[in-house]
Amino acid sequence: MLTKEDIVDQLGRLNIANKVVCFHSSFKSFGDVQGGPQTIIDAFLESGCTLVCPTFFYSAQTYPARINYLNNGIDYESVPEMCSVNYMGATSQIEPSMGVIAKMLLGIEYTTRTKHPTNSFAIAGKDKALLLANQSPFNVYSAYKAIYSENLPALVILAGVDFESCTPIHYAEELAGKSLFRRWAVQNGQVVEVEEGSCSDGFESLRPYVNKIESEIKIGDSLVRVYNFHCLVDTIAEAIVRDPSITHCGIENCHRCNDMVRGGRNKA
Template sequence: MLYVVGDNLMVTGAQIEAGLRKIGLGRGDVVVVHASLSSFGRVKGGAQTVVGVLLEVIGAEGTLIVPTFTYGLGVFDPGASPSVVGAISEAVRTHPNALRSLHPTHSVAAVGELADVITDGHEKTHAFARGSALFKALQARAKILQLGVTHTSNSIIHVAEEIAGLPYLDRSGLVRFKNPQGKVVEKWLRRPGCSQGFDVIEEILDSQDAIRETMIGECRARLMSARSVVDAALEALKFDPQALLCERPDCEVCAQARAMVEATEAEKLDKEIIDLAEEEERMRRIIENRLSGGEVKFFDAGDEYTSPN
């Protein structure tokens, strides 16, 4: 049912539930949600309604995961720092059963069966490296749900960048956070790169029919497996280590990343040239040695084609 409120159509929880079930979200699912509340138009009950429906659809056996990123803005306090990536993310973070990982820049909040496993130990590794919350979501065969957003916020693509071991992963920034004793600590941490170029994987996913989608009010809801997203990103990277970088001329992050890729490629090329030169030098010495010892036999160019018979 659509309720007319003034000029706006108001979306209900029942409509959201029907839409999510239609694209294949169901009981027991582990789901990473990236969402824009305003993309629905207006939702009756706001972000709480969306979160309530998500938990209802996946049931107690399921696990709901959302980014609660803070990007190193201010001092990260896991119990208090609000998520800066949207109202739905913040509604999950403040849910009474939510656990939040302790990563100082890219924490996630989770509710459900695997919430403890997903959030545990995130602070001991890089934001999206092996052992991080979204790396574990990938291992748990998670689905990715996009509500009114595209791959530019599909954070699991950063996991693919880690798996590929790209040359531009090692950019770092100074971050401040509260440690378990409540003391403010300052530390240099690896900063994940820009995600504005991530929509390049859409074509690959499209060709594989990997995304199911429907409209809920004005929101385009899309569901896909985390594995299909990571595979698509790795496929794009196989041909070009710069494939996921954005084209915006003013993006300093991607400019720096390109320079890091090119420096690594130049280093590889230098090594190949040195190896080749060393090989030539080795051959020259062998030939010289043979010539001085008189052991090298010269033959006419035609000889090597002569059959022994």
């Protein structure tokens, strides 16, 4: 049975105190954990880090205006015009694929969720206010931009998941000069236009480019891979510049991948 003390001991090897941790995880990968997902969260925060987890929610997406941006990663003829889901920021409004740790983090009183209706992040810890600055519907990765521009000490930690779950790679695409896509969602009863990233199903092909900056530890049964945030996004951005197709998922008719390889949404 994995205890909080066991986790804190392992995290001590990573020196996460006073760092931002972009955390992506599968709770099941840890095995039996005394106290459940809350124990994982407590161990991280008691180790002195600021925790950032993606808490995406797709069900409020809609396409009422039929604004046909060029190269926008979508087949406008195949999408529904309206949806009936109103995003209100409720803790229940999170995709199951985000994992139970991210969902539990949302419900904690000292956590704040970014305001984006489809691609939000849950943030807790001492640097929370800094990471929450400058967010807007057209600045979906504002927390990552704050880490990067402010040169905050930060790690990307993948626990039992691969690069398909590694959200900072979307920010690396921006650094590589890609233009993110536009989508629409119902938020608090209003249709809002928002910015979103690309398909992530091909991201595992980037692993060989970052092997030299990867470290591994075991926490319980989970194989935990750790990267310096700045090194990770810079290395991946350079790889994308050299080979724009490196992130493609391999599905011939994937509009998101095809359009992102071509540079993303046409801003004109």
